[in-house]
Amino acid sequence: MVNLENDDYLFTDTIQQHYFSFGISANYFKRQDLQSSPLLYQGALIGGNIAFESEGNKHKYEINLKGFYGNLSATTEYVIYPATEYTLNFNFRYVHSITRSDSKFRNFIGGQINNNALFYYNYNLQNASLNYSFLNNLALSYQVEHYFSWKSKTLKIWFLKINRRNRKIKLDFKFNLPIFFYNLRPPYSSISDFSNGENFIDIDSQSFFIFNNAFQINTNMNMTYYLSNNNAIRISYLWQGFKFTDVFNSYQSTEHILQFSLLFRLN
16 A cells, blocks of 8 residues: 555556546437437436546556436427437456656557447337447547646745645546447337337347448547545546448437546555
8 A cells, every 4th residue: 555644656656556436427418310210319418437447657457337317309390309318338448558658648559348238218209119229349449648747845925834735637538449340229110019008128129230331439538636645536528429320220429428536546
């Protein structure tokens, strides 16, 4: 463990540092799924995230789980169509350093596995009211980071004496470009029972698609403020765009996510 009586540890990162984090998120979400409706649904979602992160000079890896819930709507000239959205995202990411540890801007490259589950209920669509998508991919990953830091110092302003402690802030930018996609969606949009109005998902009716007519970009900007008690506070902005093109099965979505997280150091 780090000696808390001396916060010079803020400037020593030669060991692999492990963190557990959790936070809250707000997501502005847009979706168009031609399998169930030609309309563009959009709205605000709320959610949270938990993660395990490991950082070091040579490599980094993280396991992250995020979930969101909220109401979307599509508006035409005369009618507003409501919908409810549930999303769950799980990813594993590993990157390795390609620059010296004392570089002002550290660069890392590696890969990321993304698993996305979306469930949405369109109240006005009757036989296509309940739909789902499992969107998975393997991506190339790039990260660049820069540290701002200042040592402890005593400032005297007239009769005031201010003790400034060691502080460290990290800014980083992550870019993920999927190169292989695996998609799981229902083979048809009618997944409700006309006789009694019940909605259901028939596991046997699912179809599997391995396709190359898709495009996706994930970006992530973070500011991490390290505290003197080994822990940290992080503010993040994430943007994700996805598009899969098919004649009757096209899907596209964008997400703007603002996230606030607390990080607790484990070693």
